[in-house]
Amino acid sequence: MKGLVSLFIGVFGTFAFSWVGLTVIPNLQIGALNPQMDEEGTDIYPAPKSGMADRGRRIYAANGCIYCHSQQIRPDYAAADIDRVRDAGPSPRPKWAERRSAPRDYIFERPVVLGQERMGPDLANVGKAGPTEEEKPAVAPAANAPAGSPANVALPKPASGNAPPAPVQPAAANPSPAASASPNPNGLPPAYSAAWHHRHLYSPRSMSPDNRDSTMPAYKFLYEKQPISGERSADALQLTGPEAPPPGWEVVPTYDAKCLVAYLMSLDQSHPLKEVKTAAGAAPPAASPPAASAASPPAAPPKK
């Protein structure tokens, strides 16, 4: 009997110590962050994602993208994340990031998909790697509901108003892959555009000769093969080679695929944060790092 009480106290005590130390106290420190805004109350970052992109994150999590793709950039003193460029894209290739990730980047994420392994590249800024605003194909209003597409069945939920800043609709959340943007010489859509993402999800190893080693599974079940009735659907994938559907048929994204691509296109941590130093030499567009950040060492925990 001796020692039984101390056994119970110890068992509870050690565990409570760990629970408080690793979840409760950090939650007090970084568990209630607000978006950052400038003095005028504009330029709010981050903002909650649109309904489609939000649904896309659930599809991202449910299909296990998290097991191969991270969404966190380590600081430059810890790893080569910031020095890295993407494998595709126009020269100069888009960088992985200009700065490390900070807790504030994720305040609207649920589930948060930081990732644990990199069989594939980091995606924290993949939405920014796409064609710049002017090159992006205009959002075709009709592309949202192509005839016969399951998109008709499940309309996007309107973005819920539970968060203070207005939701941003990613500029190319729902573009028509067949639209204007001029394809690359090799017949591919512009790298990291929505059309490119769709084709990459449908057939990852068809993208370019140096992508043969990719071990990404094809997500063909997110797409539908259907006979062309009258006009070719505006959002049909442009496929070549063995992947191309037989004549008279086309491959169109399901609503889930569109949400997933809308989510990928929305991933962007390029907005400067006060608590994080942005990479020297590569000034972020339209905003130099605030003076305050230079004073704080990069290793310092983000302040509330």
Place this chain on the structure above:
Amino acid sequence: MTPTADIPLKEPVISAAAGDAEQLERARIDASTRVPVLMFYASAMVWLLIGTLLAGFVSFKLHSPDWLSDVSFLTWGRLRPVHMNVMIYGWASMAAMGTAIWLMARLCRTTLRHPLLIVAGIWFWNIGVLAGVTGILMGYSTGYDWLEFPPYAAVILFVAYALIISWAVLMFRFRRGDQIYITQWYLLAAFLWFPWLYAAAQAMLFVVPVQGVMQAAVGWWYANNLLFLWLGAIALGTAYYMIPKVIGRPVYSYHLATIGFWTYALFSSWTGMQRLVDGPFPAWMITASIAATILTIIPVATVGLNHHMTMQGYFPVMRYSPTLRFTVFGAMSYTVFSIVGILISLRSTARYLHFTEASTAYTHLGLYAFFTMIMFGSMYYIVPRLVGREWRYATLIKLHFWASAYGIGLMTLMLLVGGFVQGASQNDPSLPFIESAGSVLPYLRGRTLAALLLTASHFIFAFHFGLMLFGLGRTSTVPTFLNPIEAEGSEAHL
């Protein structure tokens, strides 16, 4: 084939005078646990086979991604969490609970009350795992590691757990004798830690979700503590019982055991955040976990030393006793697992090994080489006492052991070396990223080979277990030895 006096493979006789009464009492206790524990083991075996086949799929698909990829529920990203959750909640937790309940009954010297309620709990637990697995396959995974089951499955698991463990804890209340053995500490602690851990993680992720990156912190805190404080604690408790029991010698030092237990509880529970090294977190969290990981060398050293000193002079017994061979392998793997854990958590190595397959190697060292091998050992000990038959084929046990040992060894090696190669090219920004994915491919193929070995080993064990379950074991009073006792002598190689 009778054991010689100096190699006490039979249970040591506690008191010569009361010998018969003791045996009778033990038989009565074993009989009371018979149905629930065998049901635990049978369920665990089924999940183990399912999980093993899934592991093969997952491993193969990682280097041959176009295989069976066009069906939504066969996509790699859904099969992988199904594999992990089947192994953790189906195989590991059920085997652990079966062994723990049997050990608790034996050590409390009391019969198991209300075994039928535990049987109901086992059914619920199986339904919970099945519901969770179906949820993931249908595309409702939550996206948190080891917590991918949709929340409704967690509710079922919780009800099942309450049905099962309340009776195990109650046994402690009705224990006879005032000595509490070290194994009981570990088991009792694990019984209390798991529900708290599971409830805290569920509450902080799904009921009152924490904001942003804190979800990842809670997730890794849960996953690591599940490994250490639930599965690891039961495995260590089992090793503390099996090793002295089989060789018939008391634990070397009770003081060391006490130190080992408390430092284990204190330091292991603080690890986990090193999986988020240099991520978007306050640096102190990561540093605290790395420090705690380094400090786990204290429980590792004390527990390892204690087992080693207990075994001192009795290592040749591993040549004969299946239980001892598996258990000692597992106990030694605990040391290897912890040292690998320390090495890969240091910031200087994490630079190369974070985000690579090395973390998969670490997880499998813990869940397989350490935990699962000890569970195999305990099943070799407990099942004959429940079915009244001895294991039929020594050859099958040997095959099981070597296929498992070589399988997990090969897998760890492939993933650690592959992880380093992968990380080295990831960390060289002049190389295209695809190089790092390509560089690890040969190692992933090697891992598939390891998965084949493990598959063979588990099917052999399942077959043997099935024979026992259907009463086809040997009828004998002598346990099955791996090698004939007469052959004992110079060629002892363990």
